Amino acid sequence: MSHLIIAPILLPILTAIIIMLPPVHYVPNRRRLVSIVATALQLIIACCLLWETQQNGLTFYAVGDWQPPFGIILVADTLSVVMVCLTTFLALAAICYGAAGEDVRGSFFHPLFHFQIMGINGAFLTGDLFNLFVFFEVLLIASYGLLIHAGGKNKTKAAVHYVVLNLAGSAVFLFSLAILYGALGTLNIADMALKVSTLPPEDVLLVKAGGLLLLIVFSLKAAVLPLQFWLPDTYAAASPPVAALFAVMTKIGVYALLRVYTTIFGESAGPLAGLGMNWLWPFGLATIVLGAIGVMGSLDFRKVVANLVIVSVGTLVCLVAMQNTAANAAVLYYTVHSTLVTGALFLLADMIANQRGKAGDRLVSGRRVAQPVLLGSLFFAAAVTVAGLPPLSGFIGKLMILQSAVTPLQQVLLWSVVLLSSLMVLIGLSRAGSILFWRVTGSESGGDKALPLQVFAVSLLLLASPMLVVFAGPFTELSVAAAVQLEDVSQTISTILLESSVSGGAQ
Structure with missing residues (x-):
């Protein structure tokens, strides 16, 4: 394996450091140029x-040539690398939107943004649960700073709730890791899968x-009911590019659920299989319903979008709980679809709010938007996509979800909840x-037109x-291949634990 696997972690760190150096830091256009170019390079x-x-x-990549299960390793498979591609693509659009003017409202927007990208990429690529905790902390610390970017009472209040809740989650995470390490003697995911399959009865x-305990932690990160209450206010209070990047944050929790409970507690885990x-299945269904109610009852557009994130999380959690190849393939396709469209909606909500005067994004009568055709077209495309109507990707995603239900009970419950x-x-x-486009007061628009860079990011x-x-066709085949690869635990163990002793891995 080449050194390419560590690049999605190293490049954001180097970019953040360069942006903070004097030749770049004091000139906004230089910060923007370095940030956008570096993010585009990360995507490539x-x-x-x-x-x-x-x-x-x-x-896999053995950092410092310390071979698994003893050293720090990064694992690249189809699932993890697609998630890295998704993160960098979303980040590129968010940074472009921020570079239109939002970034100057805080001195360290770009460095924090890249530190968060590094933490997210690391969480997807790590092959060790303790390093998953480390990368969680990195992305969370960066998100704390980004959440209060530009200041304000609402952001500070949301940040306090967000920080306290995640600190509690981090403490539970450490407790769970201590228990698992004490029982298994390792936190390498492949090695844990091997040892769980031969676990003595007294340690079960x-x-x-x-x-x-891990299930609780990951459910908190993913915002699964009843641990979803922090999400609407937090995402609605965040700055537009930050909220757009946050669209992938809940998917990290879903990814962790999928990775851990398929690899470690999968079919080969004996009495712990399907732990x-x-x-998770009934709570996932309830999360979908709660999110849909939130969409209908929200009083401002940002909270409508935040509740759409909850709907997507509930859908993905139900798929994870079904534990079959079709469901795991649907997880990947629907994750990409839902993350990008909700990210676009967070940016679009800001564009609409800026043109409605004092009404902002509140669902009340307000000034006419300055670009009704442009914003209306973007809104219509996003609404059709996120609602799952043909001919856009939401329809294919919903079709894959419905087809993944195999038992009669799953079909009745999943079809009913998803369609409703x-x-x-x-x-x-x-x-x-x-309300946003037709309930207008007065004949004049309430704000300036959207900048070309903002329109580009949403588009x-x-x-x-x-x-x-x-x-x-190719992407669904890729999703199925990722699901098959994820479920082939014996091949994962063989590649990471057995071949490493022969080839020495990459360093």
């Missing part, structure tokens, strides 16, 4: 890593307790759109939806 590297993964299969309850999935929530989302978005994210339709 992520795509190259995906191509390399398709050629070579699952590979201890490992089960650690695994259930916690009988709890789609109808509720469509009603909620129709209500929001009619870039929305363009992904038709591309996911045009290339639906």
Whole structure:
């Protein structure tokens, strides 16, 4: 394996350091140029890593040549690398939007942004649970700073709740890791999967307790009911580019659930197989319903979008709980679709708010927007996509979700909840759109027109939806291949633990 696997972690760190140096830091245009170019380079590297993964299969990188299970390793498989590509693509659009003027409202917007990208990429690529905790902390610390970017009472209040809740989650995370390490003697994911499959009966309850604590932590990160209450206010209060990047944050929790409970507590885990999935399934369904109710009942557009994130999280959690190949493939496709469209909606909400005067994004009568055709078209495209209507990617994603239900009970519950929530989302978005664009007071617009860089950022994210339709065949095949690779735990163990002793891995 080449050194390419560590580039998505090193490049954001170097970019953040360069931006903070005097030649760049004191000139806003220089900060923007370095930030955008570096993020575009990260996207290119992520795509190259995906191509390399398709050629070579699952590979790992042993930092410092300390071989697993003792050293720090990064693992590149189809699932993790696609998530890195998704993160960098979303980040590129968010940084472009921020470079239109939002970034100057805080001195360290760009460095913090890149530190958060580094933490997110690391969380996707790590092959060790303790390093997953480390990368969680890195991205959370950066997110604390980004959340209060530009200041304000609402942001400070949301930040306090967000920080306290995540500190509690981090403490539980450490407790669970201590329990699992004490019982298994390792936190390397592949090595844990091997040892859980041969676990002595007297250690089963201890490992089960650690695994259930992890389930709570990841559910908190993903905002699964009843741990979702922090999300709407936090995401609604964040600056537009920050909220757009936050669209992928909940997916880290879903990714961790999928990775840990398929690899460590999957079919080969004996008495611990499917640990916690009988709890995750009903809570996932309830999360969908709660999010859909939030979409219909929210009083401002940003909270409508935040509740759309909750709907997508509930849908993904239900898929994780079903634990079959079709469901795992649907997780990847729907994650990419939902993350990009909700990121676009957070940016679009700001563009609309800026043109409605004092009404902002509140769902009340306000000034006419200055660009009704442009913003209305973008809103319509996003609404059709997120509601799952043909011919855009949401329809294909919903189709894959419905087809993944295999038992009669799953089919009845999942089909009913998903289709009903789609109808509720469509009603909620129709209500929001009619108020924002048709209930106008006065004949003049309430703000300035959107800048070209802002329109480019939103259009870039929305363009992904038709591309996911045009290339639906290859991407669904990629999703299925990622699911099959994830479920092949014996091959993962063989590659990481057995081949490393022969080849020495990469360093």
